[in-house]
Amino acid sequence: xxxxxxxxxxxxxxxxxxxxxxxxxEMIDSDGxxxxxxxxxxxxxxxxxxxxxxxxxxxxxxxxxxxxxTEGLRFAQISDxxxxxxxxxxxxxVGTLQEAIKRIGAAQDRPAxxxxxxxxxxxxxxxxxxxxxxxxxxxGLTTHFVPGEHxxxxxxxxxxxxxxxxxxQGAGWYxxxxxxxxxxxxxxxxxxxxxxxxxxxxxxxxxxxxxxxxRSASTPIVVFAHIPLWVVYADWGWGTQDxxxxxxxxxxxxxxxxxxxxxxxxxxxxxxxxxxxxxxSTAFPxxxxxxxxxxxxxxxxxxxxxxxxxxxxxxLVRNDTPLAIVDRPLAG
Amino acid sequence: xTELLEPGVFARRTVLRLALPAAGGLLLAARAxxxxxxxxxxxxxxxxxxxxxxxxxxxxxxxxxxNRDDIPHLVVCPSVNVRSKVLDTDQxxxxxxxxxxxxxxxxxxxxxxxxxxxxxx
Numbered sequence: 221x222x223x224x225x226x227x228x229x230x231x232x233x234x235x236x237x238x239x240x241x242x243x244x245x246e247m248i249d250s251d252g253x254x255x256x257x258x259x260x261x262x263x264x265x266x267x268x269x270x271x272x273x274x275x276x277x278x279x280x281x282x283x284x285x286x287x288x289x290t291e292g293l294r295f296a297q298i299s300d301x302x303x304x305x306x307x308x309x310x311x312x313x314v315g316t317l318q319e320a321i322k323r324i325g326a327a328q329d330r331p332a333x334x335x336x337x338x339x340x341x342x343x344x345x346x347x348x349x350x351x352x353x354x355x356x357x358x359x360g361l362t363t364h365f366v367p368g369e370h371x372x373x374x375x376x377x378x379x380x381x382x383x384x385x386x387x388x389q390g391a392g393w394y395x396x397x398x399x400x401x402x403x404x405x406x407x408x409x410x411x412x413x414x415x416x417x418x419x420x421x422x423x424x425x426x427x428x429x430x431x432x433x434x435r436s437a438s439t440p441i442v443v444f445a446h447i448p449l450w451v452v453y454a455d456w457g458w459g460t461q462d463x464x465x466x467x468x469x470x471x472x473x474x475x476x477x478x479x480x481x482x483x484x485x486x487x488x489x490x491x492x493x494x495x496x497x498x499x500x501s502t503a504f505p506x507x508x509x510x511x512x513x514x515x516x517x518x519x520x521x522x523x524x525x526x527x528x529x530x531x532x533x534x535x536l537v538r539n540d541t542p543l544a545i546v547d548r549p550l551a552g
Numbered sequence: 553x554t555e556l557l558e559p560g561v562f563a564r565r566t567v568l569r570l571a572l573p574a575a576g577g578l579l580l581a582a583r584a585x586x587x588x589x590x591x592x593x594x595x596x597x598x599x600x601x602x603x604x605x606x607x608x609x610x611x612x613x614x615x616x617x618x619n620r621d622d623i624p625h626l627v628v629c630p631s632v633n634v635r636s637k638v639l640d641t642d643q644x645x646x647x648x649x650x651x652x653x654x655x656x657x658x659x660x661x662x663x664x665x666x667x668x669x670x671x672x673x
Contacts, residue, residue, distance in 0.1 A: 232613035307622040307641070320631055343624060369661045373626070373638045414658030414666050416627070455598075457664035515662075516623050 293399040293497060293536035296324045296331040300501035301483030302343030302370065303352040309504035309517035310525060317355050320502040320531050324361040331533060332398065334361045334550065337481035337499060338368030338409070338446030344379050352382065367392055368446040368482060369409040378411065393424055394432050401536060402435060406445035408460045418447030418460035425462060429469050438537065440475040448480040450489060450496050453509035460484050499532040592616050592646070595667065602667035609649060611671050616646040629657040660662050
């Protein structure tokens with residue numbers, strides 16, 4: 221995947237820095253400058269990316285990222301914990317979630333809260349939700365959830381909504397504000413159509429339009445949902461049918477960060493002021509688009525698994541050196 | 553027995569009527585239908601693909617989907633209002649198609665996976 225929407229390397233003042241942290245190390249690639257072959261510069265009103273993943277997984281740098289690491293709002297993204305999964309790709313999805321949570325909870329610069337971008341469970345059973353909740357709560361952080369398709373397999377999603385649906389609309393969408401950032405959790409795994417991809421639906425889109433109306437264009441916006449809102453790979457259904465409609469409501473904002481899961485790997489794209497990121501899973505990796513017969517779980521040698529699982533950290537960045545440098549993810 | 557008069561079964565009944573007294577013929581026809589129903593059609597799911605993707609079956613046929621992936625799937629046939637339970641690895645779901653027509657279906661978890669059951673009369 222390349223980085224799209226590259227501009228002329230001029231300015232912005234507020235942004236979000238995202239780091240993907242694998243489970244082997246916390247390496248932050250702060251050299252930024254050296255990897256000329258992979259760097260693209262762009263005009264980016266805000267959203268700055270710092271991907272930090274060891275062992276060959278895509279990574280990006282941000283000028284001033286060291287500063288970003290110590291300032292402002294910081295939150296963590298976890299995704300695709302798939303509690304209940306026990307196949308060859310990872311027989312211990314509970315164990316790897318525990319490791320991820322422990323890492324987040326023990327971080328020196330503890331995040332203010334977490335978001336979970338769905339597929340909390342593998343099969344939506346009460347036991348799986350209970351286990352997930354027990355492990356996730358060990359971080360001691362408020363966690364905001366959106367469902368993945370694996371979370372709504374029972375009773376039209378009631379097993380999910382009974383736990384996480386309080387104060388939400390429709391199938392579980394909502395918004396909240398924290399430290400000047402407006403967060404929007406969307407649900408794109410309900411009422412899916414044959415041959416299609418993720419789906420937001422008319423009711424949710426109407427709600428989103430109203431939710432954003434009247435907000436200052438300088439408000440940093442973070443949108444999170446399970447399936448990528450942008451089309452990563454249509455052949456595998458990795459996208460959202462009506463995601464483009466949602467993006468039209470976000471266009472006027474100076475800094476928009478879209479955080480997704482579902483594809484169990486880091487992908488990123490920048491279009492204008494909108495940065496799209498997908499997170500690693502804590503359970504099992506999936507193949508890069510088109511590199512396998514299907515998007516099913518990818519079994520890797522045991523020593524490699526933890527370099528392909530992880531979480532992301534996102535920081536609000538306020539600085540006067542707006543230049544963001546995003547490298548092209550190194551595929552595979 | 554009304555449904556035995558539908559097209560498709562007609563030819564068999566005709567043959568039976570020629571050969572046997574009416575009552576016995578109907579009995580055999582019923583048995584033939586049972587045998588046909590028992591001869592289920594199987595659709596497998598491997599690598600996120602329904603195979604065969606299109607099947608043509610006489611009405612009354614039970615179609616069984618078997619998930620052989622290491623990820624769950626489920627079968628949704630909107631036109632006949634059918635949604636299977638979630639199928640984990642090696643689990644299956646069966647549905648008997650009694651009405652002729654074309655039934656498009658997809659995986660409720662991965663809707664890019666699609667298939668068709670064509671039910672003949």
